[in-house]
Amino acid sequence: MYLPHTEKDKEEMLKAIGVSSFEDLVKQIPSKFLNPEYNLPEGLDEVQAARHIQKLSEKNRKTLNFLGAGAYERYIPAAINALISRGEFLTAYTPYQAESSQGTLQTIYEYQSCMCALYGMDCSNASMYDGATSLAEAARAAVRITGKKKIIYSAAINPQYLKVMKTYFAQSEEYEFIACPLEDGKVTLASLDKVLDERAACFILQTPNFFGLIEDGEAIGKAVKEKGIIFIVSADPASLGMLKTPGEMGADFATGEGQSLGLPLSYGGPYLGIFTCAKPLVRQMPGRIVGMTTDKDGKRGFVLTLQAREQHIRRDKASSNICSNEALCALSATIYATLLGPSGLKELAEANAGAAAAAAEKLTKIPGIKKTFSGNFFNEFVITLPCDADKLREKILEKENIDIGLPLKTLFPEMGNALLVCATETKTEEDIDRLAKAVKENL
Amino acid sequence: MIDNRLSIEKSVPGRRGITFKNSLRAKAAIPAALCRKEAPLLPEMSEFDAVRHFTKLSSLNFSVDTHFYPLGSCTMKYNPRFNEEVSALKGFTAVHPLAKDSAAQGTLEMLYDLSSRLTELTGMDGITLQPAAGAHGEFTGLITAKAYFRAHGETERVEVIVPDSAHGTNPATASMAGFSTVNIASEPDGRLSLTKLKEKLGPKTAVVMLTVPNTLGIFESRIEEIAKAVHEAGALLYMDGANFNALIGLVKPGEIGVDLMHLNMHKTFSTPHGGGGPGAGAIAAKKHLLPHLPMPLVKKDNGKYFCDYGDSRSSGQVKSFFGNTGVLVKAYAYLLTHSAKETGDIARMAILNANYVLAKLKDMYPCYSKEYCMHECVLTPGHDMIEKGLKTLDIAKGLLDKGFHAPTVYFPLIVHEALMIEPTETESKETLDEFIKAMREIHDEGIADPDSLKAAPLRQAVKRLDEVQAARKPNIRWQA
Amino acid sequence: MKPEELKYAKSHEWIKLGDEAVVGVSDYAQHEMGDVVFVELPKVGQKAEKEKQCAVVESVKSAFDILSPVSGTITAVNEAVAADPALLNQSPLDEGWLFKIKPENPADAETLLTWEQYQVFIKQA
Known part of the structure; x- marks a missing residue:
């Protein structure tokens, strides 16, 4: 298959090594452990394997999809796949040898620049695994900086992010997690006032929040900073071509799920953890950072920098254990941001907000369906159905091949028959009419 | 002369790569008070400008495709193009992670089959495919161990023993998972000293992390005795599987006494390194640890595949949704084309x-x-x-x-x-x-x-670079 | 400062003893570290313990824990060296000092090395 060795090669190599058989090379392995029985199927040739995998992929159902909740259906410009499939990007590794990795290094520098521009922040790292782990690492940084063990978060952050964050604190009871209650689906100054106190390491806000609502980040940020608490904002980068930036809100750390920048859904990954911060906190960032410098001749070049924070140097005192990140996904996001530019990103945000507004308008015209919250939303919104949301979803999926959105009862039992519906730039008026018709007919 | 201008330096106001003409844009009605004051400082380029910019940059890289890349411990093997092609199948890439199990049967079956094959190759009893990379796998392994000890009331086990030859990620992971690290100096032959290990093992030891073969490329010949000593102390033996390329199809770690181990899909299982990820990790574990793995796990019942979310014994969730499924398809394609002997x-x-x-x-x-x-x-x-x-x-x-x-x-x-x-x-x-x-x-x-x-x-493209200047006065983004 | 007038810890910090003692890194140590790129200083008012970490010095590819030679309270830190870490290389005994500390236990100084003892010590190392 992928091995080049001929019998002649093997013989010559063994001879050069000075042994008569391969077994002589592995005498350090106790023989009873060598060559065990494996219960594995026969290997397929490429033709057979292609057919097998093609069939598997066809077992997934192709639906008209209105699911969001942290992962969004995106149109992926054709140039992206063409560029990230280039072997020079695809099959390189972490740019340890700077002189022969300038391509990867410069694209990471451009990635960091694009993320800073989008989030309105001073610094960005080279990426984390996904939006959830980025947020968790920001909370860990806040705890490390302040020495405080109380974490306050908006009750409208993505429930998966909360789960991951608790796991990142090793489920330890040493840490206190306090949810800020919501009013009409959002954090308000009054609700914030009930939970903010100086013993907290940080306050975490997500905007647009899990229910799609746009938070008043600026006012919230001001209240948080007045208490001397670190302010962490998780924001969808696809919204930032238009919406207020975490930087404008006064965020100390801003994170996000970069899947929104032209990455496929792929059942959960690989995605892209965006991690940015204010300048004084640059050394608190986990992971790789690329910097611009000059070579011996004074020519511009790029290197991995501020490495003494990292695991390969600091070992048990490192800011994080992260090593491989999501470099190729970061490249993909960089190309996406470059192709769209400032006006394209604004149009993207408008197309999302417009599609969701249209879907909300059509759905709430159906008798019995109400919008659950009154605030402004970006590309998803919650409606309350007059029937069981899970059953309706199942029924429409089977009958019409439409996934109408995420029923919220499992995550938020108090919300009853609420459904989180998302529409991105991939949706047309016709798609939304189909959705509304299907819902109406199957209620 | 190499053109090392940044994209922003090639930017020309008014140029565009992509536009969105969707008529629904007109429906957007977000109040100005919620909008950003200034447009982001991003390049404005035509699609062709961008394609040429990134293509030129790619030519400044060494890669496995273009150069021999003997980077130790990173397993820079050929990345089969077949894997790339099948992982890009629309049927896989279009599935939303919150799709109902009934709409994702193909992906779930793939994950189930991959899990079975990896479990067999490692000689373990079960596996989670959730970690996004090797270090993330280590973290997953240690919090799994933590959940295991918590469930058994052994919360006094707070130490992780790591030999000094270990990857930096091992001690860093131990700290992250809330353990303290105990270092052991290696013997002159690079192996772990059983005597020194026994001195450090005790009622506080939770896990011994061992890279097999170790970072000197040597197999721990006394692995059986090591495992025995670890288990007698009531601790768990964790194998850093970064070097599994030396053992695949040759030795089953489960048989040498390993309780849990990680695998790197981007090393042993031929998925590309992407300039520093995305990878995919996995934690294979013995039976006693399975309830403590992060959830969900893919299971099968009556010919249907489903996600099992476990119970309170689970260590939690280490990333959103499932795992790096797009990478896992590539590893699966690789395994499909190999028999046990291969x-x-x-x-x-x-x-x-x-x-x-x-x-x-x-x-x-x-x-x-x-x-x-x-x-x-x-x-x-x-x-x-x-x-x-x-x-x-x-x-x-x-x-x-x-x-x-x-x-x-x-x-x-x-x-x-x-x-x-x-x-x-x-x-x-x-x-x-x-x-x-x-x-x-x-x-x-x-x-x-x-x-x-x-x-x-x-x-x-450049000569040796001034890393001191880069670190003293960090310039990590473009500015207006 | 003259190197002969200082005391030294085996972890290569120097200290100018007094009611308000001054601490820095020896010339030998700064040389071994190479170009210093970052210095993380303690906070004024913070308690420091003898032979426990209270500052960090980073070069490009290494990080060094700086241990306090005596126990006491930090009374001042050198903001100049934090702003320009090169000072630590250029002038380890003067402009590159790290922090001042009010020692709380006179006996702490007894285990420190004299200049001559330190010279012997680094030759052995």
Whole structure:
């Protein structure tokens, strides 16, 4: 298959090594452990394997999809796949040898620049695994900086992010997690006032929040900073071509799920953890950072920098254990941001907000369906159905091949028959009419 | 002359790569008070501008496709194009992670089959595919261990024992998971001392993390006794599987006493490294640890596949949704095309290649160990080079000019001036011969004219870079 | 400062003893570290313990824990060296000092090395 060795090669190599058989090379392995029985199927040739995998992929159902909740259906410009499939990007590794990795290094520098521009922040790292782990690492940084063990978060952050964050604190009871209650689906100054106190390491806000609502980040940020608490904002980068930036809100750390920048859904990954911060906190960032410098001749070049924070140097005192990140996904996001530019990103945000507004308008015209919250939303919104949301979803999926959105009862039992519906730039008026018709007919 | 202008420096106001003409845009009604004041400072380029910009940048990289890349411990093997093609199938990429199980049967079946194959190859009882990378896998392993001890009321186990030859991620992971690290110095042959291990083992020990084969490319021959001592102390044996390429199809870690281990899909299972990810990790575990793995796990009932979210014994969730499924498809495609014997050949040829390089270079570049190596070997510059003031870094840079990526340098930390070479199984004898020739030339040319080797590289996009300036005055983004 | 007038810890910090003692890194140590790129200083008012970490010095590819030679309270830190870490290389004994500390236990000084003892010590190392 992928091995080049001929019998002649093997013989010559063994001879050069000075042994008569391969077994002589592995005498350090106790023989009873060598060559065990494996219960594995026969290997397929490429033709057979292609057919097998093609069939598997066809077992997934192709639906008209209105699911969001942290992962969004995106149109992926054709140039992206063409560029990230280039072997020079695809099959390189972490740019340890700077002189022969300038391509990867410069694209990471451009990635960091694009993320800073989008989030309105001073610094960005080279990426984390996904939006959830980025947020968790920001909370860990806040705890490390302040020495405080109380974490306050908006009750409208993505429930998966909360789960991951608790796991990142090793489920330890040493840490206190306090949810800020919501009013009409959002954090308000009054609700914030009930939970903010100086013993907290940080306050975490997500905007647009899990229910799609746009938070008043600026006012919230001001209240948080007045208490001397670190302010962490998780924001969808696809919204930032238009919406207020975490930087404008006064965020100390801003994170996000970069899947929104032209990455496929792929059942959960690989995605892209965006991690940015204010300048004084640059050394608190986990992971790789690329910097611009000059070579011996004074020519511009790029290197991995501020490495003494990292695991390969600091070992048990490192800011994080992260090593491989999501470099190729970061490249993909960089190309996406470059192709769209400032006006394209604004149009993207408008197309999302417009599609969701249209879907909300059509759905709430159906008798019995109400919008659950009154605030402004970006590309998803919650409606309350007059029937069981899970059953309706199942029924429409089977009958019409439409996934109408995420029923919220499992995550938020108090919300009853609420459904989180998302529409991105991939949706047309016709798609939304189909959705509304299907819902109406199957209620 | 190499064009190293940034995209923003090529930007021309008004140029566009992509536009969105969706009529629904008109429906957007977000109040101005919620909008950003200024447009982001992003490049404005045509699609062609962008394609040329990134294509040119790609040409400044060394990669597995273009260069021999013997980066030790990273397993830079060939990344089959078949894997790339099938992972890009729309049927896989279009599935939303919150899709109902009934709408994702193909992906779930793939994950289930991949899990079974990896479980069999490791000789363990079950596996989670949730971790996004190797270090993330280590973290997953340690919090799984933590959940296990918590469930058994053994919360006093707060220490993780790590040999000094370990990857930096091991101690970093231990801290992250809330353990303290206890270091053990390696023996002169690079192995773990059983006596020293027993001294450190005790009622506070939670986990012993061992890289097998270790970072010197040596198998822990006393692994059985090590495992026995660890288990007698009530602790768990964790295997860092970064070097599993030496064992795949040859040894089942489950049989040598390992309780849990991680795998790197981007090392052993041929998925591309992408310039630093995305990878995919996995944690394979023995039966007693399975309820404590992060959830969900993919299970099968009555011919239908489903996600099992476990119960309160689980250690939680280490990333959103499932895992790096897009990468896992590639690893699955790789395994589909290998029988049991063929997987064994991966390890056999990896070991053969490493020993061939070792045999042909050790007279000039002394090896830390006197034994045959497994899938990688650790060499050093000899006295003759050191006397001329030549260092490992100079050899690394000299290799770049001869068209080879450098090995891993200055690691493991226990070897002074280490050059860690992992050729992998997919390289041919001819390529290895060329590499050997280049290494020998670097030695001879370095001895003859040390200054020119110290100035290397001279034939790359840039010469040696000022890392001090980069760290003292960090410039990490463009500004207006 | 004259190197002969200082005391030294085996972890290569120097200390100018007094009611308000001054601490820095020895010339030998700064040389071994190479170009210093970052210095993380303690906070004024913070308690420091003898032979426990209270500052960090980073070079490009390494990080070094700086241990306090005596126990006491930090009374001042050198903001100049934090702003320009090169000072630590250029002038380890003067402009590159790290922090001042009010020692709380006179006996702490007894285990420190004199200049002559330190010279012998680094030759052995």
